[in-house]
Amino acid sequence: MTAPIKLPANQPAQFYRGGAAIAALRGVSEQDSAFGPEDWVASTTTRFGQEESGLTRLPDGRWLRDAVRDDPESWLGAEHVAAFRDSTALLVKLLDAGQRLPVHFHPTDAFARKHFDSHFGKTEAWIVVGTSGDDPRVYPGFRETVSPATVDGWVREQDTDAMLCALNSVPVRPGDTVYIPAGLPHAIGAGVFVVELQQPTDFSLTIEWRNFLDDPDKGHLGLGFDTALQALDTSGWDDERLAGIVKHTADEPGSTVDLLAAGSAEFFRADQLRPSPALALDPAFAVFVALDGQGTLRTEHGGEIAVAKGETLVVPHAAGQLELAGDLTVIRCRPPAPGAR
Known part of the structure; x- marks a missing residue:
């Protein structure tokens, strides 16, 4: 394979609302379903527990995952294959939050190896490309260090207000980017449209499951919350620490901006x-x-x-x-x- 390939939208069903911003960007009519808030672009990753949902299908009918596995050096390059074998080591999404997402976090590589038999955890980053509403915000990390016992109580009681109030609340505009290390508790507010980069897994540990998930077991992915919460970063993230993960790029000049x-x-x-x-x-x-x-x-x-x-x-x-x-x-x-x- 030597030619770039244009990809159609790939929007597996999700539990939260959104998708209008994706439709507007792509210049198509808004989809009938209100639950198409994620477009998995060039995906070789399936939704958790699924065999095919989430995968990108190429115009010739093959899954991109299978095409890469058949010829990894052409797709990825010899040096990449030496480091990551036939994995792209990347998942890209367009994510349009039509409502606030629940408070959740993701496992590290070490935790994922132990509990999910995966080489990859789920570190991610958001590039804000659009906003709507009066006060678009994201919520990265706890403002102050929280004890594991306190978090355990929030999860058992589903104390949504306490969870959200404990997080940093950061206003965003197009051009802002946020790096979310594995373990960091976070949420994306309503009206925030991002290009998301992440490791190629679907491991989301959701501590705020009520009114989002129909079964609390989906929040801990079958591990039990006692085990899942071992991967949570309960440390405080003050302004100095936040400055290391939040970047403002809207006014940066040049033809290439990191x-x-x-x-x-x-x-x-x-x-x-x-x-x-x-x-x-x-x-x-x-x-x-x-x-x-x-x-x-x-x-x-x-x-x-x-x-x-x-x-x-x-x-x-x-x-x-x-x-x-x-x-x-x-x-x-x-x-x-x-x-x-």
């Missing part, structure tokens, strides 16, 4: 590309999300493809050197560089 906090590089990479008039890019497996404008992506081995607002593309390593040209804004998402971990 979007994420420095600590995220061992898990994934993301940059904003605005060619002026053209931008050369090295070979790499990548996911492109076009936010605005139109232009072309020329590849060393895969020809040329038009790119326009709302389109998502998967680019194989074997496409070679790239040239992005035109009046457009693209988010380029990549797995970690080999050797970054």
Whole structure:
């Protein structure tokens, strides 16, 4: 495989509302279902406990997962394969929160290896690309250190107010980015539309399950909350610590802007590309999300493809050197560089 591929929307059913911002970006009519808030782009990851739901299907009918497994070096490059075998080591989503998401957190790699037999936990990052409503916010980390006994009480009593009040409350606008290390409790507020990068799993440990999940067992993914809460970061995140994970990029100049906090590089990479008039890019497996404008992506081995607002593309390593040209804004998402971990 050498040519970039445009991908249709891939919106597996979720438990919360949203999706209008995704439809608007893609320039299509809003979907009939109000529960399509996530578009899993170039996904080789299934929803937790599912065999196929969440996977991206290519135009030729194959799952992207299977295509990568059949020819990992063409898709990912030899150095990536040496580090991560045939895993893309990345999942990209468009996530449109039509309502506030519940308070939840994700396991570290070590916890996932022990309890889910997975090489990957679920560290993630959000690139805010749109907002709506009067006061769009996100909620990363506890403001002050909380005892495990206190958290256990919140979970048993489903004390939503206490959980949410204990979290930092951070207003956001397009161009803001937030890095969410594994273990960090968090929620996304209503009206926040993000491009999300994450490790390629679907491990969400949901401590605020009432009014979101129909079964509390889904909150702990079968582990029991006593075990699941061992992965929770209960430490306090003051302004100084938050400054290490929150970044404001809206006013940064240049044709290439590194979007994420420095600590995220061992898990994934993301940059904003605005060619002026053209931008050369090295070979790499990548996911492109076009936010605005139109232009072309020329590849060393895969020809040329038009790119326009709302389109998502998967680019194989074997496409070679790239040239992005035109009046457009693209988010380029990549797995970690080999050797970054």
